[in-house]
Amino acid sequence: MADSPAKLDVKRYPLAWNRSYVRKGTQWRGGFDLAGYAEFLDLSGNVLELGSGDGNTVDVLLPLCGNLICADIAVSSFDTLAMKNPRINRVVADARVLPFKTDTFGAIFSRHVLTHAIPGDDVLMLNEIKRVLAPGGMVLIEVFTPGDMRFGKGSEIYPRTFLREDDLVWRFYLGKELDDLVKKTGLEVRHFQLLERKVRHEGQIYQRESVVMMASKT
Numbered sequence: 001m002a003d004s005p006a007k008l009d010v011k012r013y014p015l016a017w018n019r020s021y022v023r024k025g026t027q028w029r030g031g032f033d034l035a036g037y038a039e040f041l042d043l044s045g046n047v048l049e050l051g052s053g054d055g056n057t058v059d060v061l062l063p064l065c066g067n068l069i070c071a072d073i074a075v076s077s078f079d080t081l082a083m084k085n086p087r088i089n090r091v092v093a094d095a096r097v098l099p100f101k102t103d104t105f106g107a108i109f110s111r112h113v114l115t116h117a118i119p120g121d122d123v124l125m126l127n128e129i130k131r132v133l134a135p136g137g138m139v140l141i142e143v144f145t146p147g148d149m150r151f152g153k154g155s156e157i158y159p160r161t162f163l164r165e166d167d168l169v170w171r172f173y174l175g176k177e178l179d180d181l182v183k184k185t186g187l188e189v190r191h192f193q194l195l196e197r198k199v200r201h202e203g204q205i206y207q208r209e210s211v212v213m214m215a216s217k218t
């Protein structure tokens with residue numbers, strides 16, 4: 001593992017997200033297509049959206065879940081328009097140390113949250129996900145891969161992990177790396193999918209690339 005640069009406070013770096021939502025407000029688009037995943041997930045009971053951000057995924061989940069809890073480390077994320085919905089249960093929480101009892105959730109969604117974890121914190125987050133998943137429960141994880149258009153912006157502080165000017169960390173996982181990490185926690189990988197798509201922005205075509213993984217706790 002590389003030495004941490006002076007600029008990165010290894011304990012507090014995710015709090016840069018708080019400043020990000022204060023400055024930019026809503027910033028994620030694209031939503032989430034649950035088709036093809038929903039049949040493997042029990043959404044009828046407690047469901048956790050970990051790193052819920054500005055509600056990009058919550059919009060899709062809320063009508064389908066028995067009891068959806070949204071957790072994010074950035075309290076300011078809950079001031080964004082979609083997250084102000086009074087029907088959403090909101091908790092400020094660090095994914096590295098979750099304030100939930102063991103075996104609480106039948107399903108967990110964690111989209112683009114490990115993407116912002118430095119090595120070591122990825123393991124803490126996955127261990128917490130496993131702990132709070134109920135036996136038989138399933139987690140859906142999405143992370144960016146090095147083929148994504150965002151790769152390479154900022155200074156590389158760990159392999160394929162970049163610290164940007166706004167103090168946010170962006171990490172890009174090799175498929176095998178994520179697979180190994182998840183298996184090491186003792187979760188069972190049930191689904192692994194590379195998502196590639198092109199997006200057009202101001203006349204240019206860009207590549208988006210991510211991995212969606214589903215894993216269960218036995």
Ligand SMILES: C[S@@+](CC[C@H](N)C(=O)[O-])C[C@H]1O[C@@H](n2cnc3c(N)ncnc32)[C@H](O)[C@@H]1O
Pocket residue numbers: 014017018028050051052053054055056057071072073074077093094095096110111112113116
């Ligand atoms: C790129 S956004 C993704 C938001 C949403 N999941 C989506 O897909 O649109 C990443 C979110 O993860 C949150 N986050 C980053 N590190 C976290 C941590 N250690 N604990 C909890 N939330 C964290 C950030 O505050 C941010 O809202």
